Amino acid sequence: MSKPVIATTSLAGCFGCHMSILDIDERILQLIELVEFNKSPVDDIKTFTKPVDIGIIEGGCCNSENVEVLRSFRKNCKILISLGECAIMGGLPAMRNGIPVEECIEEAYVNGPTVQLNKERILPNDDELPMLLDRVYPCHEIVKIDYFLPGCPPRADLIWEALVALITGNPLKLPYEVVKFD
Amino acid sequence: MSKKITIEPVTRVEGHGKVTILMDDKLNVTQSRLHIVEFRGFERFVQGRPYWEAPVLVQRLCGICPVSHHLAAAKALDVIVGAGTGKGLTPTGEKMRRLMHYGQFFQSHALHFFHLSAPDFLFGIDGDPAIRNIIGIALTNPSLAVQGVMMRKFGQEIIRATAGKKIHGTGAIPGGINKSLSQAEVDEFLKGADPLNADKMVAWAQEALDFFKSYYHANKDFIDGFAHFPSNHLSLVRDDGALDLYHGRLRAVDAEGKRILNDIDYQEYTNYIEEEVRHWSYMKFPYLKHLGKEKGWYRVGPLARLNTCDFIPSPLAQAEFEQYKALTGGKPNNYCLHMHYARLIETLHAAEVIRDLLNDPDIMGDNLVTKGTKQAEGVGLVEAPRGTLFHHYRINEDDQIVMANLIVSTTNNNEPMNRSVNQVANKIMTGKEVITEGMMNAVEVAIRAYDPCLSCATHALGKMPLEITLVNERNEVIDRKLKH
Ligand code: SF4
Numbered sequence: 001m002s003k004p005v006i007a008t009t010s011l012a013g014c015f016g017c018h019m020s021i022l023d024i025d026e027r028i029l030q031l032i033e034l035v036e037f038n039k040s041p042v043d044d045i046k047t048f049t050k051p052v053d054i055g056i057i058e059g060g061c062c063n064s065e066n067v068e069v070l071r072s073f074r075k076n077c078k079i080l081i082s083l084g085e086c087a088i089m090g091g092l093p094a095m096r097n098g099i100p101v102e103e104c105i106e107e108a109y110v111n112g113p114t115v116q117l118n119k120e121r122i123l124p125n126d127d128e129l130p131m132l133l134d135r136v137y138p139c140h141e142i143v144k145i146d147y148f149l150p151g152c153p154p155r156a157d158l159i160w161e162a163l164v165a166l167i168t169g170n171p172l173k174l175p176y177e178v179v180k181f182d
Numbered sequence: 183m184s185k186k187i188t189i190e191p192v193t194r195v196e197g198h199g200k201v202t203i204l205m206d207d208k209l210n211v212t213q214s215r216l217h218i219v220e221f222r223g224f225e226r227f228v229q230g231r232p233y234w235e236a237p238v239l240v241q242r243l244c245g246i247c248p249v250s251h252h253l254a255a256a257k258a259l260d261v262i263v264g265a266g267t268g269k270g271l272t273p274t275g276e277k278m279r280r281l282m283h284y285g286q287f288f289q290s291h292a293l294h295f296f297h298l299s300a301p302d303f304l305f306g307i308d309g310d311p312a313i314r315n316i317i318g319i320a321l322t323n324p325s326l327a328v329q330g331v332m333m334r335k336f337g338q339e340i341i342r343a344t345a346g347k348k349i350h351g352t353g354a355i356p357g358g359i360n361k362s363l364s365q366a367e368v369d370e371f372l373k374g375a376d377p378l379n380a381d382k383m384v385a386w387a388q389e390a391l392d393f394f395k396s397y398y399h400a401n402k403d404f405i406d407g408f409a410h411f412p413s414n415h416l417s418l419v420r421d422d423g424a425l426d427l428y429h430g431r432l433r434a435v436d437a438e439g440k441r442i443l444n445d446i447d448y449q450e451y452t453n454y455i456e457e458e459v460r461h462w463s464y465m466k467f468p469y470l471k472h473l474g475k476e477k478g479w480y481r482v483g484p485l486a487r488l489n490t491c492d493f494i495p496s497p498l499a500q501a502e503f504e505q506y507k508a509l510t511g512g513k514p515n516n517y518c519l520h521m522h523y524a525r526l527i528e529t530l531h532a533a534e535v536i537r538d539l540l541n542d543p544d545i546m547g548d549n550l551v552t553k554g555t556k557q558a559e560g561v562g563l564v565e566a567p568r569g570t571l572f573h574h575y576r577i578n579e580d581d582q583i584v585m586a587n588l589i590v591s592t593t594n595n596n597e598p599m600n601r602s603v604n605q606v607a608n609k610i611m612t613g614k615e616v617i618t619e620g621m622m623n624a625v626e627v628a629i630r631a632y633d634p635c636l637s638c639a640t641h642a643l644g645k646m647p648l649e650i651t652l653v654n655e656r657n658e659v660i661d662r663k664l665k666h
Contacts, residue, residue, distance in 0.1 A: 029327070092242040096226070107229075114452060128215075129463075
């Protein structure tokens with residue numbers, strides 16, 4: 001049987017969830033043996049080159065580009081996992097929900113104590129920048145998500161146990177201590 | 183025919199970045215830009231939250247070096263709760279935070295060197311992209327890969343012991359720290375089974391530095407000739423001019439070494455630093471006010487720190503520092519790729535400091551928090567792995583945050599990163615009909631030298647994915663290249 005194929009991405013997240021994957025430490029060398037990586041920061045494959053078994057999503061959707069990437073993951077992956085609070089419910093970036101985007105922009109580029117000289121009110125608005133969404137959306141509001149791994153970030157042991165269970169088809173036994181919500 | 187080259191996504195962590203390069207019909211580079219394409223709005227949405235939440239909230243902007251944000255916010259709040267700066271904390275409070283911070287430096291620098299930069303050096307800038315990543319290292323040089331993984335692990339374990347969690351911990355609180363170390367924890371780090379102990383980490387840091395130095399001596403023309411330009415340099419330094427990553431006064435020197443910011447108290451940073459907004463990037467462009475936008479921009483990070491400080495207060499790193507300074511006759515070093523060299527000297531320094539702190543009984547003390555008279559406003563600075571990090575908060579009488587201003591390390595390097603991209607693009611793409619993968623990687627190598635936080639993410643495990651699109655004047659796509 002060929003190795004299961006994994007893809008990962010970071011949308012509106014802080015990359016802490018990816019760092020937590022790295023925190024499996026020595027087991028990284030085992031993981032490289034167990035699976036094959038497709039589109040992911042791991043290997044720099046920019047577009048899917050084959051059907052993927054497990055797609056891992058960090059972060060929710062805060063701009064148009066995040067939505068496109070998430071949809072392409074749904075299309076190309078058999079199983080999608082929301083990894084961490086941001087993917088599951090928007091996380092810290094969703095603290096801007098309920099505040100008009102204009103106010104956030106205004107504070108960062110016009111009102112702040114070190115932009116007092118921006119009298120012409122120059123704001124980032126170039127065509128090269130993707131559109132900001134009205135609020136930050138959790139992934140399951142955009143596409144169907146199959147599994148949710150909680151934590152900010154989820155513990156490395158939780159990620160490892162969940163991946164091994166999925167890859168080997170064994171039932172997942174999660175000790176109480178590894179499931180955390182902070 | 184003129185064309186536009188897009189390199190996307192270059193980076194991640196505050197989201198995606200991309201590079202656009204415009205060439206005219208004579209194949210001259212007419213414009214190059216590194217765009218930061220994501221926006222969070224932290225400054226606004228943190229308003230109304232109780233101030234003590236800031237250190238745990240703000241680190242969630244960046245999971246690559248959360249400890250730096252955690253500590254910069256805590257230092258600003260030290261001022262707000264009346265504990266003052268620097269020596270205002272109890273010895274245990276200050277030393278626990280230092281241990282956490284130097285642990286963070288050690289893991290972050292190790293990650294950057296082994297997982298990100300080493301592939302370029304081992305396989306060559308235009309080496310086969312299929313193996314030019316950490317997996318390639320694991321397959322061809324497993325002992326080096328293991329060394330990288332274990333050095334990062336040691337740093338992460340230090341963070342867990344001091345902050346409670348490896349990522350997004352809660353150790354620092356306004357005015358101090360919420361725990362100290364037990365004898366058992368200290369013993370584990372000092373005498374742990376090979377390789378996870380402080381002596382081994384010092385030895386390994388020295389080895390990594392020797393590895394880079396021998397590479398440098400064999401490839402001097404490439405390293406020195408890659409990208410270099412005169413710039414100002416800014417960082418914190420200790421009162422006596424020593425390198426200090428946790429606390430100090432703000433110093434800047436110009437390309438020749440002349441002081442242009444003379445050890446100021448950073449509580450007054452707004453008198454000296456201003457940011458320019460440009461419409462094509464969410465990342466602002468900071469500069470020194472008294473020199474203006476054109477002349478006042480500066481670099482931060484390992485290269486800048488070794489240019490501003492007078493000496494390194496640990497013996498092994500100081501010996502390396504002297505050799506390194508001799509390369510430029512004691513003058514500031516303006517070579518982009520020497521950032522790797524400087525970073526590895528700091529890694530060795532961090533390992534020495536960690537070992538010293540673990541041998542200091544204060545680390546097991548029980549006087550954890552300082553209290554004082556509440557202030558309405560506070561500024562906290564640290565040297566993050568990638569450079570000076572600014573946090574500034576104001577609160578109201580209900581203890582709610584009413585103003586937050588952050589200048590993150592990578593933002594400080596915005597102008598120099600753009601200059602590096604421009605220099606490399608001009609040098610290698612001018613006159614070229616066909617843009618190769620190796621040329622694109624050279625642009626990445628220039629950005630990567632800064633270890634920008636917006637990108638350490640994608641780099642952390644390999645190299646950045648790139649897409650290049652060639653567009654004609656009418657914006658029609660004429661060619662598209664993917665780099666796998
Ligand atoms: S869940 Fe936490 S660790 Fe993961 S991306 Fe969001 S803020 Fe970062």
